Amino acid sequence: MSGALDGRLALVTGAGRGIGAAVVEALVEEGARVVATDLALGDVEALAGKLGERVTPRRLDVTDAAAVDTLVDAAESQLGPLDIAVNVAGILRDAPVTELTDEDWAAHFAVNTTGVFHVSRAVARRMTGRGRGSIVTVASNAGGIPRANFAAYAASKAAAVMFTKCLGLEVARQGVRCNTVSPGSTMTDMQRALWTEGEEEASARRVIEGDLASYRTGIPLGRIAAPSDIADAVVFLASDRARHITMHDLYVDGGATLRA
DSSP: OTTTTTTOEEEESSTTSHHHHHHHHHHHHTTOEEEEEESSHHHHHHHHHHHOTTEEEEEOOTTOHHHHHHHHHHHHHHHOOOOEEEEOOOOOOOOOGGGOOHHHHHHHHIIIIIHHHHHHHHHHHHHHHHTOEEEEEEOOGGGSSOOTTOHHHHHHHHHHHHHHHHHHHHHGGGTEEEEEEEEOSBSSHHHHTTSOTTOHHHHHHHHHHOBGGGTBOOOTTSSOBOHHHHHHHHHHHHSGGGTTOOSOEEEESTTTTOOO
16 A cells, blocks of 8 residues: 555554554654654664655653644644544553552553544544544553453443444544454463563463463464554554445454454
8 A cells, every 4th residue: 555645644552663653664664754753762763764754753642632632633733634543652560459459440442442532532623624534542452352461451441442333423524534453362461471481482372372271262363463454454544445435343362352
């Protein structure tokens, strides 16, 4: 789809590393200009240094509604109307429910759900007036299947999926499409943080093969996703190739959830 997004302007949150950085790179490859945001400004500045002038790095805390509105206003006044928004910013702190703190529960929803609300609301207000736009939220297959020790993460991602679908229903008549991509295990820092230090190869094998003790299926395709696998799905949904797709939740997990 080379050049499929020529002339488009995109906003990406959580763009400093992993899936977010891969999404920025994929959008740029398709001809888009990207406002790459992250809580860690240095990461998106490094990304801009790698990808060139098509990337504008900005610091953004998605939990701060005023900061989100200010950034979107500035992006549109300085760079032009936003055509695409991709919600990637997210956190994961694994723990059994009986050991989960109030702070951890609230933090998951503040970033993974309320952050999606803040960004999507800000861009949807502008996109609807223009009669066009695409919003893609990166959720998780954990939002659709129970995972031990992932209750806060899974619940926050499930909420983000349903929010995005409801938004998609509301803005469809104004030409704005809203979809989600739900990755499975992906080779990112978040994934590696779940593994035992010094046992990365064995940990990866357990993910691929599954774990009966934790009621977790393996990955039928026999590999952990690369961030680019998720980015490709995001770019497809953001492009005109998906012009008749909205309110869809696309699982990109190698078949791990055995989802129909």
